[in-house]
Amino acid sequence: xxxxxxxxxxxxxxxxxxxxxxLFLKIPxxxxxxIMAFGTGVLIGAATYExxxxxxxxxxxxxxxIGFMAGAVVFTTLDWIISKRGGSGRKRSKDQDKAKTDASGxxxxxxxxxxxxxxxxxxxxxxxxxxxxxxxxxxIAIFISNIPEGLSSxxxxxxxxxxxxxxxxxxxxxxxISSLASLGGYFFMDSAGEYITAIVxxxxxxxxxxxxxxxxxxEAYEEGGPAIGxxxxxxxxxxxxxxxx
Numbered sequence: 001x002x003x004x005x006x007x008x009x010x011x012x013x014x015x016x017x018x019x020x021x022x023l024f025l026k027i028p029x030x031x032x033x034x035i036m037a038f039g040t041g042v043l044i045g046a047a048t049y050e051x052x053x054x055x056x057x058x059x060x061x062x063x064x065x066i067g068f069m070a071g072a073v074v075f076t077t078l079d080w081i082i083s084k085r086g087g088s089g090r091k092r093s094k095d096q097d098k099a100k101t102d103a104s105g106x107x108x109x110x111x112x113x114x115x116x117x118x119x120x121x122x123x124x125x126x127x128x129x130x131x132x133x134x135x136x137x138x139x140i141a142i143f144i145s146n147i148p149e150g151l152s153s154x155x156x157x158x159x160x161x162x163x164x165x166x167x168x169x170x171x172x173x174x175x176x177i178s179s180l181a182s183l184g185g186y187f188f189m190d191s192a193g194e195y196i197t198a199i200v201x202x203x204x205x206x207x208x209x210x211x212x213x214x215x216x217x218x219e220a221y222e223e224g225g226p227a228i229g230x231x232x233x234x235x236x237x238x239x240x241x242x243x244x245x
Contacts, residue, residue: 002183003128003134004124004125004128004134004182004183004185004186005125005179005180005182005183006179007124007125007128007134007139007182008121008124008125008178008179008180008181008182008183008185009175009176009178009179009182010139010143011117011120011121011124011138011139011142011143011146011178011182012117012121012146012174012175012176012177012178012179013143013175013178014142014143014144014145014146014147014150015113015117015146015147015149015150015153015171015174015175016150016168016171016172016174016175017146017147017150018146018147018148018149018150018151018152018153018154019150019151019153019154019167019168019171020150020168021147021150021151022150022151022152022154022155022158023154023158023164023167023168027151029223029224030223030224030225032148032151032152032223032224033148033219033220033221033222033223033224033225033228034220034224034227034228034231035144035147035148036145036148036216036219036220036223036224036228037217037220037221037224037228037229037231037232037235038144038231038232038234038235038238039141039144039145039146039147039148039216039235040145040212040216040217040220040232040235041231041232041233041234041235041236041237041238041239042137042140042141042144042145042235042236042238042239043141043142043144043145043208043212043216043235043239044209044212044232044235044236044239045137045141045235045236045238045239045240045242045243046135046137046138046141046142046208046239047204047205047208047209048205049137049239049240049243050123050127050135050137050138050243051123051201051202051204051205051208052064052068052201052202052205052206054201055067055068055197055198055199055201055202055205056198058194058197058198059194059195059197059198059199060195060198063195063196063198063199063202064198064199064202065202066199066202067198067199067200067201067202067203067205067206068202068203068205068206069206070199070203070206071119071202071203071204071205071206071207071208071210072206072207072209072210073206074203074207075115075119075206075207075210075211076210076214078115079112079115079210079211079214079215082111082112082115083112110153110157110170110174113149113153113174114174114177116149116211116215117146117174117177117178117181118177118178118181119181119203119204119207119208120138120142120178120204120208121142121177121178121179121181121182121185122181122182122184122185122188122200122204123135123138123185123200123201123204124138124139124142124182124185125181125182125183125184125185125186125187125189126185126186126188126189126197126200126201128186136242136245137239137242137243140242141239144235145212145216148216148219148220150171152219154167154171157170188200217232220232
């Protein structure tokens, strides 16, 4: 049980790590873009192999299609709402440098980050239900993708006038939320049947794919240029290797 909370916290801690790097170090934008592109590739692989692929194997095509489409629609809708409230730039540091982010926009960035973290953490906890241990592919994929999110989001919060300690407190709360979501995923999926499990897993997969396409890919290209295509391919290749270890 507590193992689920621990792994959820580890994945969520990457946002705090990214925030600390942004607060105390000058990180080259190109490096941020490369990290985000690599994380994009790993996340796509994790969503495909660990979530959608396993959903088809365990529950069949029907619940997988239902869950995947629902996840993509729900994430896109919530992302649109959050974007209207100032959270559109949570992964876009360049946009945040050009425009002033007010307090409500800073809150939108925070809420958007939480929205990204919850389904990911739920599936980390759910991966422990099989008794084979946590899915390291999911943990690594989410951890890598959360570092540049912490970097970019922190720039937006700084523009909104948030103090260093308030920023650290916000991202520390994301760590706690990730732990609780992972714990909740463990308890919920432990009593769920294969059909429901397939829907929930593919729901997370659809949300993750929609997230990387709308937020991570554009930011990675703006920061890293054409070379990010190669980095994303390396990330996908890394997820394939991790899935077969």
